[in-house]
Amino acid sequence: MCLSTLFVNPLDVGMTKNKTKKQIKAGKAVKNFTKELVKEDDNFTVMDTPSCSKMNSSIVSSVYLFSLTFIILALSVIIGFVSYIQTYNFADKSAERFSFKTGDSEHHISSQEGVVLQENEDEVFPSESVLIDELPNSQILSEKLETSSKSMPKKFMEHRKLLKSYRFDYEKAMSAREEAMKKYSFPYSVDGVDKRSNLSLEEFYDVYDGKWPVIITDVIPTWPAANWSAKTLKAKYGEARVAMMTYNILNQSDYGKDREGYSVPLGIFLDHINVSSHRSWTYLQDEVFLAQYPELRAQVLETIYTREDFFNLFPKEIRPWDCLLLWGTSYSRSTLHIDPYNWTGTNAVFSGQKRWKLLLPGQDGLLSVHQDATCGFPLECQKYNSKYDTYVETDQMKRKLKKLKYLEVDQMPGEMLFIPTGWFHQAFNVVPTLAVSGELMNRNNYLAVLEEIFQIGNLPRSVLPHDVENLSPQELVKFVMSKMPQKILDHGAEWTRNIIENLYNPSRQNQ
């Protein structure tokens, strides 16, 4: 019991009011650590209480003295521990075991196998992070970008809106879509998601990109990654660490709160892939894994639809990483959200089945979006997460869904989904599902993305030239990036280094 009391203090250290992000993370790590120790202490107390009651007073005083010495020793250990995790952000729970729950099962993992990343964090870790390394083909992409800009108009009057506040005009985009549809002979769905093959880039830009979701069926089958399986990946990368989240939903209002992040070997995650329930599941959501294994990353190919990507013009320190590995048990699901920076999201399914709800823009008022949440990237942005889980089967949710306008679609292996800027979306893995997601900043959404970057205060709009309309989209993006404060770039580089060094290198050393 006294040990429990003792271990309360470090938790308070991490939870003081004006905490920095680093401190918050350190605080959470301490909380995890504390929880484990308290658990152990509870066991100790339960087992020893009966014999305690039989102790005589001399034994009691020696025990008291012994306890006092122990407390002092323990305090020094804790102080040392706190300074360690404040330096590194995340605690390596090197001398402990921990467990996670899926469904009714509890899985115990030794310290050699897993590391707690975070607990009850709003954002999946280390989702949407960036890496220091250049994209292997970024040079080639930039050249293609220059070529494609030749057909663009000379003046870009829309750029002027960025001087004050740019707002994506969805109605205008929809009118343009309707007009463009007349050019083509396809029987477009107006209340669903078209599945297309042989789609020209022109039709993609005219009818879908930035306007309406679309599933492309004929690109992924040509990717080597389409052949990834649990068996082959486990054989080669079973020891490699991945970021995994566990979710245990107790009721609707708990959605997203009761989750914990772990770094575990891929093999351990896969051993539990068939254990889940509607209220409890695990989800491998790792932005960095593929970047660390270039031979795997190279198996995820570019498509004609993703070639133009202005994120390649971002300094490498703050460029959002572009290939999030997603491997979920049945019932696993994302939050209902709009993507960071309001980018266009891509999602390629290799195996399994992913069910989507894609909400038409303009319904934010119905979604109870978390206020003031930030994405926590090196280049900060607003996070748009709804508190609702549209896959929870309550009467309240059924009523809510009746009011919402949304498309629903099942995405099958070999299919790639494009989610336009401004569309809230939630994915639900019907069966264990392996996918990668990415992002796009292109001719149809670059102003929305830049607006997010200005709005959160990464740099002031006053850096923009008064004749901003004379810059082409690419020139505008490059210009804004050239004004990015050095401290933001440094922070981005440091943040990424910390993640890789502290969480992923241990697995490599073991190989």
Ligand SMILES: O=C(O)CCC(=O)C(=O)O
């Ligand atoms: O597949 C998922 O879980 C959702 C992915 C997603 O929405 C995203 O990457 O933004």
